[in-house]
Amino acid sequence: MPKELPPQYNPKDVEDKWYKLWEKKGFFQAKIDKKKKPYTIVIPPPNITGELHMGHALNNTIQDILIRWQRMSGKEALWLPGTDHAGIATQNVVEKQLKREGLNRHQTGRAAFINKVWRWRNEYGRTIIKQLKKLGSSCDWSRERFTLDEGLSEAVKEAFIRLYKKGYIYRGRYIINWCPRCLTALSDIEVEYTEEKGRLYYIKYPLKGTKDEFIAVATTRPETMLGDTAVAVNPRDKRFKKLIGKTVILPLQNREIPVLADDFVDPKFGTGAVKVTPAHDAADFLVGQRHRLEAPVVIDRQALMTAEAGSPYQGLTREKCRQQVVEDLIKEGLLLKEEDYLHAIGKCYRCHTVVEPHLSLQWFVKMKKLAEPAIKAVKSKKIHFFPPRWEKFYLSWMKEIKDWCISRQIWWGHQLPVYYCRRCRKKIGDKPEDTKTGIIVSRIKPDKCPVCKSKEIEQDEDVLDTWFSSALWPFSTLGWPKKTRDLGYFYPTSALVTDRGIIFFWVARMIMMGLEFIKNIPFKHVYIHGTILDELGRKMSKSLGNGIDPLDMINRFGTDAVRFSLISLTSEGQDVLLSESKFEMGRNFANKIWNLARFVLRNLNDYRPLTKNLKIEEFNPADAWIMSRLERIIGQVETSLRKYRFNEAALSIYNFLWHEFCDWYLEISKIDLGEKNHRRITQEILCRILEKSLRLLHPFAPFITEEIWQKLPHQGETIMLAPWPRVNHKLINPAAEKSMAVLITIITAVRNLRGEINIAPAEKVDILIRTTASSSRRIILENNQILKNLAGIKDLRIKNKIEKPKLCATAIVNKFEIFMPLEGLIDIQKEKERLKKEIDRTKEGISQVEIRLLNEDFLQKAPRDVVEKTKNSELQLKAKLDKLDTSLKTLI
RNA sequence: GUCCCGUUAGCUCAGCUGGUUAGAGCGCCGUCUUGACAUGGCGGAGGUCGUCCGUUCGAGCCGGACACGGGACACCA
Numbered sequence: 001m002p003k004e005l006p007p008q009y010n011p012k013d014v015e016d017k018w019y020k021l022w023e024k025k026g027f028f029q030a031k032i033d034k035k036k037k038p039y040t041i042v043i044p045p046p047n048i049t050g051e052l053h054m055g056h057a058l059n060n061t062i063q064d065i066l067i068r069w070q071r072m073s074g075k076e077a078l079w080l081p082g083t084d085h086a087g088i089a090t091q092n093v094v095e096k097q098l099k100r101e102g103l104n105r106h107q108t109g110r111a112a113f114i115n116k117v118w119r120w121r122n123e124y125g126r127t128i129i130k131q132l133k134k135l136g137s138s139c140d141w142s143r144e145r146f147t148l149d150e151g152l153s154e155a156v157k158e159a160f161i162r163l164y165k166k167g168y169i170y171r172g173r174y175i176i177n178w179c180p181r182c183l184t185a186l187s188d189i190e191v192e193y194t195e196e197k198g199r200l201y202y203i204k205y206p207l208k209g210t211k212d213e214f215i216a217v218a219t220t221r222p223e224t225m226l227g228d229t230a231v232a233v234n235p236r237d238k239r240f241k242k243l244i245g246k247t248v249i250l251p252l253q254n255r256e257i258p259v260l261a262d263d264f265v266d267p268k269f270g271t272g273a274v275k276v277t278p279a280h281d282a283a284d285f286l287v288g289q290r291h292r293l294e295a296p297v298v299i300d301r302q303a304l305m306t307a308e309a310g311s312p313y314q315g316l317t318r319e320k321c322r323q324q325v326v327e328d329l330i331k332e333g334l335l336l337k338e339e340d341y342l343h344a345i346g347k348c349y350r351c352h353t354v355v356e357p358h359l360s361l362q363w364f365v366k367m368k369k370l371a372e373p374a375i376k377a378v379k380s381k382k383i384h385f386f387p388p389r390w391e392k393f394y395l396s397w398m399k400e401i402k403d404w405c406i407s408r409q410i411w412w413g414h415q416l417p418v419y420y421c422r423r424c425r426k427k428i429g430d431k432p433e434d435t436k437t438g439i440i441v442s443r444i445k446p447d448k449c450p451v452c453k454s455k456e457i458e459q460d461e462d463v464l465d466t467w468f469s470s471a472l473w474p475f476s477t478l479g480w481p482k483k484t485r486d487l488g489y490f491y492p493t494s495a496l497v498t499d500r501g502i503i504f505f506w507v508a509r510m511i512m513m514g515l516e517f518i519k520n521i522p523f524k525h526v527y528i529h530g531t532i533l534d535e536l537g538r539k540m541s542k543s544l545g546n547g548i549d550p551l552d553m554i555n556r557f558g559t560d561a562v563r564f565s566l567i568s569l570t571s572e573g574q575d576v577l578l579s580e581s582k583f584e585m586g587r588n589f590a591n592k593i594w595n596l597a598r599f600v601l602r603n604l605n606d607y608r609p610l611t612k613n614l615k616i617e618e619f620n621p622a623d624a625w626i627m628s629r630l631e632r633i634i635g636q637v638e639t640s641l642r643k644y645r646f647n648e649a650a651l652s653i654y655n656f657l658w659h660e661f662c663d664w665y666l667e668i669s670k671i672d673l674g675e676k677n678h679r680r681i682t683q684e685i686l687c688r689i690l691e692k693s694l695r696l697l698h699p700f701a702p703f704i705t706e707e708i709w710q711k712l713p714h715q716g717e718t719i720m721l722a723p724w725p726r727v728n729h730k731l732i733n734p735a736a737e738k739s740m741a742v743l744i745t746i747i748t749a750v751r752n753l754r755g756e757i758n759i760a761p762a763e764k765v766d767i768l769i770r771t772t773a774s775s776s777r778r779i780i781l782e783n784n785q786i787l788k789n790l791a792g793i794k795d796l797r798i799k800n801k802i803e804k805p806k807l808c809a810t811a812i813v814n815k816f817e818i819f820m821p822l823e824g825l826i827d828i829q830k831e832k833e834r835l836k837k838e839i840d841r842t843k844e845g846i847s848q849v850e851i852r853l854l855n856e857d858f859l860q861k862a863p864r865d866v867v868e869k870t871k872n873s874e875l876q877l878k879a880k881l882d883k884l885d886t887s888l889k890t891l892i
Numbered sequence: 893g894u895c896c897c898g899u900u901a902g903c904u905c906a907g908c909u910g911g912u913u914a915g916a917g918c919g920c921c922g923u924c925u926u927g928a929c930a931u932g933g934c935g936g937a938g939g940u941c942g943u944c945c946g947u948u949c950g951a952g953c954c955g956g957a958c959a960c961g962g963g964a965c966a967c968c969a
Contacts, residue, residue, distance in 0.1 A: 007928095266969085269967095270969065274969045393896070568917085577905090584918080590931085591932085595928040603928095651906080751935070755934070755936070760924080845912090849913085855950080865911090
C-alpha cells in the first residue's frame with residue numbers, strides 16, 4: 001500500500017542512497033545478450049587532473065539520458081567509462097608538486113618520476129569519477145578503463161607497430177611547435193592563437209660590394225635574424241628583380257647571405273622582402289628546404305640564445321635578445337623604423353607559454369591515406385553528425401589534413417615502442433633521417449640487435465601524444481587487439497557525444513583509426529552539443545573566475561534540478577549562456593513533481609488496484625483527455641530523443657506534467673475523488689499517469705523519479721529497468737481532447753472576465769452561456785461541476801436561446817457567448833475602458849482577416865482548410881465586435 | 893581573408909514541412925495563504941521577429957544584399 005512522502009523534497013536524502021543501490025545491484029552493467037540489441041556509448045575520457053565543470057555536466061547528462069532511455073527501451077546498454085592520462089597536464093601537476101619540494105624531474109630521474117605520477121594518479125586521479133557519480137551517470141564501472149592501463153598500452157603498441165609496418169609512421173627533422181616551458185613538441189592544433197600588440201621592425205640588410213645600398217626587410221622577431229640564411233623576394237616583384245642572386249651582409253653577424261626568389265613572399269606586405277630563418281619559422285623552413293639553405297639554430301629548447309647566435313647574445317632569453325638586437329641595430333644605423341603591429345601569437349594550449357618554432361627530430365603519422373576512408377564514411381552517411389553542419393566542418397579539415405606529429409618530449413605517457421641499436425646507429429653517424437638502420441620497432445625490448453647482435457639497445461625517450469591512445473579508445477576499451485566477445489558485440493558504438501572543440505583532436509582520429517584497425521566505423525552518430533558560457537557569453541575559466549561549479553549547484557539545487565535545467569537550456573548544439581539562477585527552474589520543477597506525488601499518494605489511502613484493465617467506457621472526458629495527452633507526449637518525447645532534441649523532449653514532459661496534469665487534471669480530480677462511483681477510477685488514473693510520466697522523466701531526472709516511483713504501485717525492482725513507455729494508440733482520443741478543449745476554453749474565458757473586471761477569486765459569479773452547438777452543450781452540462789469549481793461559478797445556465805442581461809461582461813469564444821451579469825459587481829467606468837480596448841483589439845483582428853479574404857488569389861490558391869478557418873474567424877470576430885458594441889451601448 | 897553560428901518580450905531562449913491575432917522560463921504589475929505545491933495558484937502588462945530588397949495569394953521561417961554580435965580555420969615575414 002502507498003507510503004508517505006516527506007513534505008519537502010530533499011535531494012541529499014535520496015541521491016546517494018539510490019546511486020549506491022543501483023551500483024551495488026549491478027544495474028549499470030551490460031552483458032552480452034544475443035537476444036538483445038546493443039547500444040553503446042564510450043565516454044569521452046576526462047583527464048585525471050580534471051575537476052567536473054559545467055561542460056562535463058552537460059556532456060555526461062546527455063550521455064546518461066541516451067543510455068538510460070535505451071536501457072529502458074530494452075537495449076543492452078553499455079556506457080563505458082574511463083579516464084585519460086593527459087600527458088602534459090598531469091606531468092605539469094606533478095612537476096609543480098616536485099618544485100614545491102625544491103626538485104625537478106631531471107633530478108629524480110625518469111623511473112622515480114613516473115612512479116610519483118602513478119602515486120599521484122592513484123591518490124587524486126579518480127576525483128572526476130566520483131564527481132561523475134554525483135551527477136547520476138549510469139556507467140558500467142566494472143569496465144572502467146584508463147588510457148595507460150595494461151590493456152590499452154598493449155593496444156597502443158600494437159597500433160604503432162602496425163602503422164609503422166605499413167609505412168605510415170616515419171621519423172623526420174621538421175619544424176614543429178615547441179613549448180619552451182613544457183619542453184615538448186605540440187601538434188598544430190595544440191597551439192592557441194591570441195591577438196596581441198607587437199612591433200614590426202624594418203631592418204636594412206646592406207648589399208655586398210656597395211657603399212650604402214641595402215634591401216629592407218620587416219620582422220616582428222628581430223632576434224631570429226641571427227639565424228638568417230637568406231632574404232627572399234617575390235619573383236614577379238619588379239622592385240627587386242635586379243637584386244635576385246645578389247648577396248647581402250647579414251647585420252650583427254657579418255655573414256653573407258643570398259637574395260633569392262620564392263612565390264610565398266607577398267609583395268604587398270612589409271617591404272616586400274623577407275628575411276629567411278629556416279630553423280625558427282615554419283614558412284621559412286619550407287623555403288629553406290626548397291632552396292637547400294643551412295638552418296643554424298640560434299634559439300634552444302628553453303628559448304635561450306645558443307652559441308650559434310654569437311656574443312653578446314648567447315644565453316639571453318629570446319625577449320632580452322630582441323631588445324639587444326634592436327639596440328645594436330640602432331647603434332649601427334640599420335633600423336629603418338618600427339611600427340605597432342597587431343598579430344596573432346601562438347601559445348601552448350596547456351600552459352599558455354609563447355610557442356617557439358623549433359627544428360627537431362620527431363615521429364609523424366602520414367595522414368592522407370588514413371583520411372580517405374574516414375572522409376568516405378561520413379560522405380556516404382555511415383556516420384551522421386548532429387547537427388549536420390559539423391559534417392562540412394569535418395570534411396573541410398580532412399581534405400587538407402597534415403601529417404600528425406605524435407612524439408612528445410615528456411615522460412608521462414606511452415613510451416614509443418622504438419629501440420635503437422647504438423652500434424648500428426654509430427656506423428651511419430646517427431643520421432636521424434635514416435629510419436631503417438639500427439631502428440627496431442618492437443612490443444618488448446629486444447635482447448640484442450637483429451643485425452649486429454649488439455646488446456647496446458636503448459628505447460626512444462619520447463612518449464606518444466595523448467591523443468594517440470585516445471584515437472583508439474572506442475575499441476581499445478573493448479579489448480582490442482584481442483578479438484574479444486565484447487568487441488564483436490558492442491562495436492561499433494552507437495553514439496559519440498562531445499564538444500566541437502575536439503572534432504579534430506579526437507573525433508576525426510577515432511574515425512580514421514577505427515576504419516584502419518577494425519575496418520569499421522567507431523560510432524554511427526556524433527552529437528556535438530553547445531559550449532557552456534557565462535552570462536556575458538564568455539568561456540568559463542579559472543582565470544576569469546566566472547565558472548559555475550556544477551557540484552556547488554548540485555549541492556544547492558539537487559542533481560536532478562541541475563540536469564533538467566541544463567538540458568532544457570540547450571537546443572541543438574547552440575551555446576548556452578548560463579547563470580546560477582537558471583537552475584531554479586529545475587529545482588522548482590522537482591518541487592512540483594514532489595508535491596504532485598504527495599497529492600496522489602495522499603489520495604490513495606483506500607486504493608485497491610484494479611484487477612481488470614481500465615475500461616475506456618468508464619472514463620469521463622477529463623480522464624480520457626489526460627490519458628490521450630500522455631500518449632501524445634510519449635510519442636513526442638520519443639521523436640525528440642531520436643533527433644537529439646533533448647530540450648524539446650524535456651520541455652514536453654515539463655509542460656505536460658505541470659500545465660496539463662497538475663493545472664487541470666489534478667484540479668478536476670479533486671471533484672472526481674469525492675464522487676463515490678468515480679473515486680476508484682480517478683485514483684487509478686492518477687496513479688497510472690504519474691507512474692508512466694516518471695518513467696518518461698527518469699532519464700532526465702533519475703533520482704526523484706526513482707524515489708517517488710518506489711512509493712507508487714509498480715512492477716519491477718527499479719525504475720531504471722522499467723519499460724520505456726510506448727505509445728498506446730488506443731488511448732489517443734481526439735473526441736475527448738476536443739471536449740476538454742471546450743471546457744478549458746470556457747473556464748479560461750470566465751477567468752479572464754473575472755480577472756479583467758477584478759473580481760476576487762473567492763467571490764462566486766453567475767454565468768449564462770448561449771450556444772447553438774448541442775454537443776458542446778452536452779459536454780458543459782455533464783461537466784457542470786468542473787466548470788463551477790474551476791471558474792468560481794455560483795450558478796451556471798446554458799441554453800440555445802438565452803436573454804442577455806442588461807449589464808454584463810461578454811466573452812465570445814468558439815461557438816459560445818458567455819455572459820457574466822455585473823449588477824453590483826463593477827465600476828462602470830472601468831468596464832467601459834475595458835470594452836473599448838477589447839473593441840480595438842477585435843477591430844484590428846478583423847481588418848487583418850479582411851485584407852486576406854479580399855484577396856482573390858488567396859481564395860483560389862490557399863488550401864481549403866486555411867480558407868475555411870479564416871472565414872470562420874472573420875465571422876466570429878464580427879460577432880464579437882457586435883456584442884462588445886452593444887455591451888458598451890448598454891453601459892452608456 | 894574563407895567558412896560557420898546567431899540577431900524573436902526587460903533578460904535567456906523555443907518556434908520542426910511558409911497558413912487564424914507569434915510562444916516558454918525568469919523578471920515586472922495585480923491578486924490569493926483554499927487540505928499537493930508561495931520553489932505555488934489565478935489574472936495582466938510587455939514584441940514594427942536586426943535592416944532593406946525579392947519570391948509567394950500569404951514570410952519570423954525561403955532567396956539576395958547589408959549591419960551588428962560570437963566562433964572556427966588560414967595568413968600574419
